[in-house]
Amino acid sequence: MAGPDARLSGAERRRLAASVKKAKRDGKIPKSAQQTIPYREMMKDGMCRVTDKLYTKTLSFQDVNYQLAQPEDKTQIFDGWCDFLNYFDPSIGVQLSFINQHVDMSGFEQSIAIPDRGDGFDPVRHEYADMLQSQLAKGNNGLVKRKFITFGVEADAPQTARLRMERIEADVRGNFKALGVRSTALTGYDRLELLHGMFHPGSKERFRFAWDGLAKTGLSSKDFIAPSSFDFRGGKTFKIGDTWGAVSFLQILAPELNDRMLADLLDMDTPVIVTLHFHSIDQTEAIKTIKRKLSDIEKSKIEEQKKAVRSGYDMDVLPPDLVTYAGEAKTLLDDLQSRNERMFLATVLVVNTAQTRAQLENNVFQAAGIAQKYNCALKRLDWQQEQGLMSSLPLGLNQIEIERGLTTSSTAIFVPFTTEEIFMSGEALYYGINALSSNLIMADRKRLKNPNGLILGVPGSGKSFSAKREMTNAFLITQDDILIADAESEYVSLVEHLGGQVVKFSPSSKQYANPMDLNMYCGDENPVALKSDFILSICDPTIGGKAGLQPMEKAILDRCVRIVCNEFFKNPKPENMPILQDVYEAMKAQPEPEAKQMAVAFELYVLGSLSVFNHRTNINLHNRLVCFDYKDLGKQLKEIAMLIMQDQIENRVALNWTRHKYTWYYADEFHLLLREPQTAAYSSSAWKRLRKRGGIPTGITQNISDLLRSYEVETIFENSDFVYMLSQAPGDRAILAQKLGISSTQLSYVTNSNAGEGLLFYGDTIIPFIDHFPQNTALYKIMTTRPADVEADNG
Secondary structure, three states: OOOOOOOOOHHHHHHHHHHHHHHHHHOOOOOOHHHHOOOOEEOOOOOEEOOOOEEEEEEEEOOOOOOOOOHHHHHHHHHHHHHHHHOOOOOOEEEEEEEEEEOOOHHHHHHOOOOOOOOOOHHHHHHHHHHHHHHHHHHHHHEEEEEEEEEEEEOOOHHHHHHHHHHHHHHHHHHHHHOOOOEEEOOHHHHHHHHHHHHOOOOOOOOOOOOHHHHHHOOOOHHHHOOOOEEOOOOOOEEEOOEEEEEEEEEEOOOOOOOOHHHHHHOOOOOEEEEEEEEEOOHHHHHHHHHHHHHHHHHHHHHHHHHHHHHOOOOOOOOHHHHHHHHHHHHHHHHHHHOOOOEEEEEEEEEEEEOOHHHHHHHHHHHHHHHHHOOEEEEEOOOOHHHHHHHOOOOOOOOOOOOEEEEHHHHHOOOOOOOOOOEOOOOOEEEEEEOOOOOEEEEOHHHOOOOOEEEEOOOOOOHHHHHHHHHHHHHHHOOOEEEEEEOOOOOHHHHHHOOOEEEEOOOOOOOOOOOOOOOOOOOOOOHHHHHHHHHHHHHHHHOOOOOOOOHHHHHHHHHHHHHHHHHHHOOOOHHHOOOHHHHHHHHHOOOOHHHHHHHHHHHHHHOOOOHHHOOOOOOOOOOOEEEEEOOOOOHHHHHHHHHHHHHHHHHHHHHHHHOOOOEEEEEEOHHHHHOOHHHHHHHHHHHHHHHHOOEEEEEEEOOHHHHOOOHHHHHHHHOOOEEEEOOEOHHHHHHHHHHHOOOHHHHHHHEOOOOOEEEEEEOOEEEEEEOOOOOOOHHHHHHOOOHHHHHHHHO
C-alpha cells in the first residue's frame, strides 16, 4: 500500500526529507507527547512562558444576547466589539478560542441532583431528577461551550511581562464590562485543566495536579496534561489517544462577511474548536503599505493604457481585476485614514474531532458546508496538523503562517456572542431548555435584586403548568413555604399529591379567613395603618360603587378601623381579634350621615348573603404548601377573596421573615386584582412589601392590557425581574414589545408558539426557552390541564 507521501513529486519528497533531516539535527522534532506541547513554563498566577520571550494570559468570558437583540442594540454591541479589538496594539498578540467539546458530565449531573429527605416525597424527587437528567442529556448532545481570550507580549524577564500583563488584563476586563460581558482570569491550574480537557476529549479521566508535586516528583506540568500519544503521520488527520481529529484553516473569499458564520460553526452538534489569531499592524506602516500598492496599481494601469494605445484600443478599457483592485485599495485607504479602522492580520483555524475516521470526515464536511454557505472555504492543513493543533491551544502561539489582512470591522464580524446561558447551582430551579443552544436553564430567583415574577400567556400556552412545575421544583429542593391563590381549582390535585393543605372558600364552606387579622410581624410599619389601608382597598369597590369611596367616607372608615384595632390592643388575645362586624358597629356609632349610609351598604358583607368573610380565622396554616381555592365564590366575592388571601399571605410572609424563611406566593387570574384603582394600588404596595420580607410573589395572567392600565400596575411590572412569557395575543405582543424593548426576532418566540415555549426574562437576561415536560410521568398527569390529557388519564 502506498504511503502518505505517495502523491508527492520527487522534488517535494527531497525537500521534505531535507526538512526532516534538519529538524532531527536541530532537535526540533518532538520525541514525546510532552515535547509536542509548545510552552516552556506555566506559572501559578496564570501567566505562561510560551517561548523564550513570549508570555501569555487567558481569560474566560460569558455570552450576551446578540443574535436576538434589537437592530440598534446589535449595532451598539458590534461597535463596542470593534473598539474592543482596536485596543490591541501591534505589540500584543491576541487569540480567541471557542471550545465546544464533550466533558465529564458528572459535575453537571451533581448540580441538578435532588437529594432524598425521607419525608415521604422521595419518589417524586426521583421522578423529577430523572426528568432533569433526561433534559440534560438532550441538551446540545452533551456538549459544553466555552469562550476564551488569550493575549501575549514579548519581554526579557517574567517580572517585566507580569507588570504589562496586569495592565492589559485590567483594560481587557474593563472593555468586556463595557460590553456587558462577564469575564474571569484563569489561574495556572485553570489553564492546565483546560489543556488537559483538550488533550483527553470525551474522557472521564479527572485532572489531578498540585503545584507542590512538581518539586517533589521532578515532573513538569506537561506530564499532568499530556495524552497517552499524539499521532500526526496521517498528513490530513491526527490522533490524540483514540480520538481522531483534523485541523483546517478558513480561507476567506467573500467580499463581505456575515456575523452568523461563527455562530453557525459553534451551533454544530459535534465537538469543534474555532480559533482566531490576530495582531494589528502599525497604523502608519499599514497606510504606507496600501499607498505603495496603490502606486503599483497605478503603474500597472499606465502600462495597460500604453499597450492599448500601441494596439489601437480604447485606453479607458482596463482589465476588470485591475479596476477592482484599485477600487478596493482606495476604499481600504479611506477606511484607515478617515474611519476608526485598523489593519489586522488574522488566522482562523477549525479543529474537528470524532471517535472514528468516518465520523470525523462527516464533521469536517459539515463545517465546510457552513463555510461554503458564507462564500468561504475550509481548507485542510495538509502536513501541518501538528502545528495547526498546537496553534488551536489557548496558549497564544500561532505556528500557521497563513494570514489574511482584515480591517477592524471585518475582524469584528467574527462576533463571539450569540445568546446568554443561565445554569446556576444550589437551589436553582429548572425553566426549560435554551431554544438557541439546547442547554438547560437553571435559575435561582432569590439571586435577583427583585425576585418578583409574572407568568404571562394566552389560554392553552402552559401558564398554570409552568407555575406548577416551578412550585413543585421549589417544594422538592428547598425548605421554603409555598402559598397559592387558586381561582379555578387548578392546583388542588397537585397540592394534595404533595401532601399540602387546601383551604376552600365558598358560601357553604366552614373554613374562614378573617380580613381583620392584624399583622404583628410588620417590622417598622404600623400594623393599624396597614390594616386600615387594606380595609379601604376592600370597601372601595364594594360599598363605594363605581365612583369609589369619597374622601369623607375614607376618613370615616379609617377612623372606625383605628377604633376597633385600638380596642383589640387593650387585650390582644386571638379570641378578641376584631371582625368586619366590629367595623360595621363602629360605623353605625359615628355621628355623620355618611357613616349611616356606609353601614347600610356594608351590611351585605356583614349580615347579608355575602357574609362569608365576617368570621374569625379558623384555618391553621400549618403546612408549607397551602392552596386557597376560591372557585365557588361568586364574581362579586372573588376580588375581595383575593385581597383577603393576599393579606393572609402577607401575615405568613412576615412571620416567616422572622424565621429567616422564604415564601413563594402564586396569584392565579392576577388581573382580577388590577381592575379597580384601589385594589391595584394595594396590590402594588403589597408586591413591594413581600419582596422586602423574603416573599417571592408571582402573578399569573393572560391580560397584559390590564397589567399596564394604570401607573400602580406598571409599578408591578417594573418591579418584577422575572417574567416567564409564553405565547401572546397579537395586541399584547405589541404592548410587550414596546414595554420591554423586545426585538422582532425575540417576539417570534411568543408568536403562535407551542405550549411550553416562549421567552424568559431573568434580570437583564432574555432567553428563548422550550419546556416539553415528559408526558410519560406521574407528575405530568397531575400537573396538566389540557382536556385531551385529562380525558386520556380519566379513560
